[in-house]
Amino acid sequence: MMKLEFPMEISGIFARWVRKLVRRPTNLTFSMIQPLIWFLLFTQAFQAVANIPFFKQYTGTDSYLTFFSAAVIVQTVLSSALQSGLGMVDDVESGYLDKMRVTPVRRASILMGKVFSDGFRIVLQVGIIIILGYVLGVNIATGLPGIGLILVLAMFFGIAWSGISTFVALATKNSESTLVISIMFVFPMLFLSTAVMPKQLLAPWVQTFASYNPVSYVADAVRSLIISGYDWTLIGQAFLMIFVVGVITLSATTAMFRRALAK
């Protein structure tokens, strides 16, 4: 009985967030608008990027659309992750967090149920992007198993990156600050990575930054699955990076959650 309590709590809280997501479709589309615009506009406007000498040699494809689809997937994950803290701020403001805290529910369940639901949302959104990419003409070399692997990468990376936004949310307890601060972890991190340009074409200092940027590793792994095939070194590195980021952000979030509660 005691052992069942923990999964019961987590699934209850997970189901709550999924329900809220379904009932407020704007929350689902909100963070997808920008990636969608990118996907539709950039790939048309910047088609010529693929004509840059050595593009195919660097990337393995002569289609900027195919190359860029990995960037859009990564961008979707990043923007969606920045949204994660908002629900937490709402719960603090509405008194719902207190409502949960006076019940025997474990503190860990409150956080884990939320984190899993964030992972679920991100998988859903990335799934939509992949379908859209297919419609636009992106071919994924590794087929369905590859798509599955992309979704797994997206989910774990999303959960790890969500920690940033949840941390900021708990620290500021304010929606605007959460959005403004979290957004700094989207575009700079995206442009200072190998997600939008092949590494060889980046400015030297950006190359240096990109080689330490976790976003690069995830983008490279996703792109290899789209363009060429299973490059287990890249995939392994990506998971390692996700793990490192996850440990840092989620332990910081847990600590901040404890601090926010221990008033």
Added chain:
Amino acid sequence: MSSIITVDNLVKIYNPDIRAVDGISFAVDKGEIFGFLGPNGAGKSTAIKVLTTLLKKTSGDVKVKGFDLESDAREIRRIIGYASQEVGVDTDLTGMENIYLQCRFHHIPKDKARIKATELVKMVGLTDAANRRAGTYSGGMKRRLDLATALVSDPEILFLDEPTTGLDPQSRRAIWDYIRELNNKGTTIFLTTQYMEEADQLAHRLCIIDNGKIVAEGEPAKLKAQIGADLIKFRVIGDEDPGVLKNAIDVVSSIVGVKDVRDCSKGGADCVEGVALYSENGSNLVPLIVRALDSAHLEIVNLTLSKPSLDDVFIKFTGKQLRTESVKMPAKVGYRTRRR
């Protein structure tokens, strides 16, 4: 007496130096309705949040059914229910889902939870709205739903933080009925309120709290009895004339049982003109006053008798009116029946 909550010298200081609760001690008996009455910012919510394990106390000794606030927090959470001032319902979920989710937090198995949720929506009169999102509910409905979610575990102690603040009189009475009903079934209830009438109607015993300190404690009737006397106010024709007024004062002063006869025009918290006096048993005295004034050829134009209220208790112990903030909050004005 079997106390279910004992609080000894509880202090809560918020950073940097706000003494929200400043050394309060009291005990709540099993099965009673215990009230905390005080104005906004008196420290009521802070106290209730400490007792429900939401806030850490700064110092003091608190036991809830013998459990320690910190080391046995989870045990305490199993036996209490809490409805906050903020009304913690999820507006994206339906009423039913809100209750059902709360059941999961209390580890109530699925089938039992469904029965419980159905039972509770019925109890708070939300059956028809049970499958609508709580976001579509009125303020009163949200409160009732919140109350229902606080009851899923059949709590031994129910904490209610200003359960009717901002509600219309009808919704307020509905909540009062539920509170009484629960108490009749044996639930101990700890409630805070800024409404005299609410404390008077519900609480078996109450503490009047102001600036983080308890200023008076006891049964509402006994607290009122401490004021001791009924207030009688009257005017006579021509009392603008100091001579006439003095005459009237002399006449009533000679009646046995009359105390503290005052000329209202000289100031006082409760009248502005005419004569005011106190008496232990006002209703018996009124005929005597009327007759005496009549014999002195003084004609009464207006006489009122009022029983002491908790307002008077509050004024007596704190030197101020309880609801001075009512001017700024028009939504709450006009519900309380003023007796003086």
